[in-house]
Amino acid sequence: xxxxxxxxxxxxxxxxxxxxxxxxxxxxxxxxxxxxxxxxxxxxxxxxxxxxxxxxxxxxxxxxxxxxxxxxxxxxxxxxxxxxxxxxxxxxxxxxxxxxxxxxxxxxxxxxxxx
Numbered sequence: 001x002x003x004x005x006x007x008x009x010x011x012x013x014x015x016x017x018x019x020x021x022x023x024x025x026x027x028x029x030x031x032x033x034x035x036x037x038x039x040x041x042x043x044x045x046x047x048x049x050x051x052x053x054x055x056x057x058x059x060x061x062x063x064x065x066x067x068x069x070x071x072x073x074x075x076x077x078x079x080x081x082x083x084x085x086x087x088x089x090x091x092x093x094x095x096x097x098x099x100x101x102x103x104x105x106x107x108x109x110x111x112x113x114x115x
Contacts, residue, residue, distance in 0.1 A: 010095070011095055011098070012048075014095070014099045015051065015055055015095070015098050015099055015102050016048050016051035016052045016055060016102075017044070017047055017048050017051055018051065018099075019050075019051040019054055019055065019099075019102045019103055019105075019106045020046070020047035020048055020049070020050035020051025020052070020054065021047045021051075022103070022106060023035075023050055023051070023054060023106045023109070023110065024036060024046070024047055024050055026106075026110055027110065027113065030110065030113075030114055031113060031114065033113075035050065051102065051106075054102055054105050054106045054109060055098075055101075055102045055105070057105045057108075057109060058101045058102050058104065058105030058106075059101065061105075062101065062104060062105045062108060063101060080094070
């Protein structure tokens, strides 16, 4: 078990597991659905999977909508690679951006579920 936890990167924790836990807790409070697990192992897999699905929703549906609305503007990938080579903090900021996108997607899905 500890070997599995050691293999989880900060990206996995902050973009899948953390949003999955937050989403599950809020769903438990706001709706009649109960996603909270008493078994830690099953809970980790469930929360990770929920976070993964929410992350995909954010990247495949929410992000394109925000780009179309001109709320988000992206540079091309080559520019990102060049910037990341000159400043390693760019990758950290990109990871944070993905975390915010996933959390935003989680709250959009929560509103959809509540409606």
